[in-house]
Amino acid sequence: MKVILNLIWLVLCGLWMCFAYLVAGLILCITIIGIPLGLAAFRIGLFALWPFGRKAVERSDAGAPSLIGNVVWLILAGWWLTIGHIITGVLLCLTIIGIPLGLANFKMIPISLMPLGREIVPTDEPFGAASVRPAPAGHPQNQGW
Helix, strand or coil, X not given: CHHHHHHHHHHHHHHHHHHHHHHHXXXXXXXXCCHHHHHHHHHHHHHHHCCCCEEEEECCCXXXXXXXXXXXXXXXXXXXXXXXXXHHHHHHHCXXXXXXXXXXXXXXXXXXXXCCCEEEEECCCCCCCCCCCCCCCCCHHHHCC
C-alpha cells in the first residue's frame, strides 16, 4: 500500500515539492551560515519525494542551536514551503483519491516549519495510525513509578 501511495504522491505533488526544497537548499547553501539549513532542506526534500513508510520524530539531543536555526529557517524558507504544503493539501483533498495525500501534506507542515532537531526514520505503521513512542531508558515511566 505504501508503494502505491508513494507512486501517486510522486506524480501529483512529490516531484514539485522536492524541487521546491532543493531550490531552497541551494539558495541557503550560498552562505556559510546557511549550510546547515540547506542540508536540512535537502533532507526534507528527499522525505517529500517518498514520504509514506517514513516519519519525522523529534531528537532528544536538540538544543538551543536548533531553536535558533529553526527561527532563521522559518523566516528564510519555512513559511513559503509550508504554504506550498497547504495549497497542495487543499487541492488534493478536493478529490476522493487525493484525501490521503492531502492529509500527508498537512502532516509535513510541522517539519517544513521547524526542521532542525527532527530526524526522519522508517516506520512499519500503516498510514494515519497514531504512534506512541516509548519513554526513553531511565525515564520514571519505565521504572513503575
